[in-house]
Amino acid sequence: MAFVEVAWQRHMRLAVLLTGDRWRAEELLQDSLVKVYERWRRLSRLDDLHAYLRRVLVNNHTSMWRRRRRESLVAEVPDRAAPPNGVDPEAVALHAALRSLPPRQRAVVVLRHYEDLSEREVAQVLGCSVGTVKSQNARALDKLRHIVDQPSNVRSR
């Protein structure tokens, strides 16, 4: 139970970046925690359970994205709510650009630049080679560059 509370706070923002909205992020995180619970007896002896959960989260998101894409083939893109007043329009633009990336590219960007993982660590999470991480990251940055290169007053970390 203590693990759930820590994991919920620790991985929610990652889930928001992967899914693009809070509602789906909570759904994704819940599903991932349930998967971990199912295998708890086996997993509880892992050195870094949070790293495992992060891997489940990313893979689960890719699966959900594929499932939804099959289920939601519609003629018109559904409307999204307009950002509330006071929200940084550049953040909104980046958020939208992130959502437009394929899920694996989005995962690479978020793990590399938000979670601050090394290319090797990202490769371990995604179960691919370091070369694949590099190429996916380069393609994603090409698509995001025009947004990120715009002047911004976003605070520094």
Add this chain to the structure above:
Amino acid sequence: MNTLDERLANRLHGIVDGEPDSTPPTGMLLERGRRARRRRMTAVAGATCAVLALGVATAATVATGPAQVRPGVTAESTSPLKLTSPAMELASAVTASENISYRMRLKTGNQSGQGGLTYEGAFDPKTATGYVRQPQDDSVITELLINGTRYVGGEPPLGPLPADKGPGETYGRYGQYPGKYDRLSLYGDPDTVLGAAEPDPAALFKALKSANATTVENPDGTLHFEYAAKSKVGSSATSGDVTLDADGRIAKVALAGRWQTTAKGRLDTGTFTATLELFDYGVKVKVKRPADVVKAK
């Protein structure tokens, strides 16, 4: 990192760092987890327990059944007819198979024989010592029971690691569980009734009463059983056949069934099969304590 990387990192933090903290729905998650584990065990490993439950179920029926089956075991043995009912025969086999060590092999799957798991192991109920292994693509899940102390760990996979699986657990490391246990648990979910029936033939008796199975004898001499189960969100129908060895002990239990559930708010259906083989009765079971042991949480 170059400037673009840094700017991107700053922007990503800018998007979500203002997200409000929230309280996890812990109770709901635990309940979902329990249900998911139950469904998983039912669809895959639960079939195992059902297999075992089968025989037991019939045996219990005999023990508590109507008096007319009893003449089968009276002294009037001059009759050339077979005097025991199928249920009694099964009860007798279960009795002959308890309190003795054995090797076991269990295969589960759907009715096309796909998507199943294989468990292999040995168990001595007198010393509460045994093991069971279940190969997966990224490891071989292994449970060891040594004088009642339970260890669960993962050994390297039998084949090469799939390309989509990164390094996960530490192979050869076992979690030691607190307390003492009298049976293996790897494919039994203690939260379910059928899960209580472990690969211990004697456990069949316990499941027997609740399953309330009917038993008949097949033309080839094997014993056939059927039973149905219902829950709030679904139901299942199970049938199977039991083969006895030359000593009258349980040698093989082959089981098949159908299930349906509305647990996910829609109707899901499926089929399952399971084949349990018990052999080498009386085998000496020795298990060595693993070298790399951590306390399980």
